[in-house]
Amino acid sequence: MGIDLHCHSTHSDGSLSPTDLIKLALTNQATMISITDHDTVSAYRDLPSEIGLHLVPGVEFSSAWRNLDVHVVGLNVDPYVVDMTLVCNEQAKRRLRRAEKIAKKLLSKKLIGSVDAALEGVKKIAKGGTIGRPHFAQYLVEMGSCSDTGAAFKLYLSAGKIGDVKDEWPHMREVVGWIKSLGGVPVLAHPAKYKASLSKLVSMVEDFKSFGGRSIEVASGYQNPETTKLLAGICTRFSLSASCGSDFHSLEKRWSQLGKTQNLPAVCKPVWDEWS
Numbered sequence: 698m699g700i701d702l703h704c705h706s707t708h709s710d711g712s713l714s715p716t717d718l719i720k721l722a723l724t725n726q727a728t729m730i731s732i733t734d735h736d737t738v739s740a741y742r743d744l745p746s747e748i749g750l751h752l753v754p755g756v757e758f759s760s761a762w763r764n765l766d767v768h769v770v771g772l773n774v775d776p777y778v779v780d781m782t783l784v785c786n787e788q789a790k791r792r793l794r795r796a797e798k799i800a801k802k803l804l805s806k807k808l809i810g811s812v813d814a815a816l817e818g819v820k821k822i823a824k825g826g827t828i829g830r831p832h833f834a835q836y837l838v839e840m841g842s843c844s845d846t847g848a849a850f851k852l853y854l855s856a857g858k859i860g861d862v863k864d865e866w867p868h869m870r871e872v873v874g875w876i877k878s879l880g881g882v883p884v885l886a887h888p889a890k891y892k893a894s895l896s897k898l899v900s901m902v903e904d905f906k907s908f909g910g911r912s913i914e915v916a917s918g919y920q921n922p923e924t925t926k927l928l929a930g931i932c933t934r935f936s937l938s939a940s941c942g943s944d945f946h947s948l949e950k951r952w953s954q955l956g957k958t959q960n961l962p963a964v965c966k967p968v969w970d971e972w973s
């Protein structure tokens with residue numbers, strides 16, 4: 698379809714710079730993309746002078762809903778206003794506090810040598826981007842505590858494991874409010890990735906809409922077509938628009954190709970109708 702409204706650059710946990718992401722998007726014949734880094738819009742200060750496609754300013758905020766980390770993408774936000782800088786700075790502080798807690802947990806299992814060295818290590822790996830669990834995964838591999846980053850997540854960093862620290866993110870209501878006040882469209886990211894039961898997912902969407910959410914990612918990354926159909930049904934039931942995004946992070950993850958997303962089912966109202 699050539700529209701990809703969810704991907705990551707080196708400004709968070711992606712492996713390509715914004716310039717290289719845009720180059721790849723053009724190679725893959727994308728016509729509209731959004732770079733949606735975790736809790737930062739700094740990619741939008743690091744763009745090439747010639748873009749050559751419709752770049753929709755975006756961000757992926759981390760939030761809390763019940764016992765889950767829920768991600769809310771903000772599309773068509775203004776990345777240059779002071780309020781955006783303020784909320785991103787708050788999120789960066791939360792990420793640092795969380796990183797310290799993660800490091801303490803990993804130390805308690807003797808997976809790292811010291812909290813300070815681990816914090817230095819993950820900052821070096823993140824190269825100035827927002828610090829997240831993928832950087833810890835890489836650090837655990839560098840330390841020889843895990844054979845690869847997949848194992849690091851499986852054993853220590855994924856939901857419910859020791860390095861999964863939950864108490865830092867603002868409530869989904871607050872994050873949806875930020876996006877609205879920044880002029881953007883709040884989109885519930887990758888709804889099928891929360892491992893929630895169908896009734897819990899429906900409650901999540903119901904709450905999301907009541908807080909002012911407007912859209913859900915009906916097509917996310919590589920996804921079973923049955924899941925896409927189910928999400929399209931939820932989307933129309935709640936009169937929300939539909940978004941699509943690869944959640945591309947790096948070329949090594951071959952199941953998620955930049956600019957290659959499933960077509961939205963015909964019943965869906967595309968999110969880009971909200972700004973174009």
Ligand code: AMP
Nearest residue numbers: 710735828829830831847850851855946
């Ligand atoms: P964080 O933003 O620190 O909560 O880290 C979440 C990020 O970790 C996601 O955006 C993915 O890029 C990555 N991630 C989450 N779960 C896994 C997993 N099981 N294996 C590999 N990467 C993962």
Ligand code: MN
Nearest residue numbers: 705710735946
């Ligand atoms: Mn990520």
Ligand code: MN
Nearest residue numbers: 757768886887
């Ligand atoms: Mn996400």
Ligand code: MN
Nearest residue numbers: 703705757944
């Ligand atoms: Mn993402």
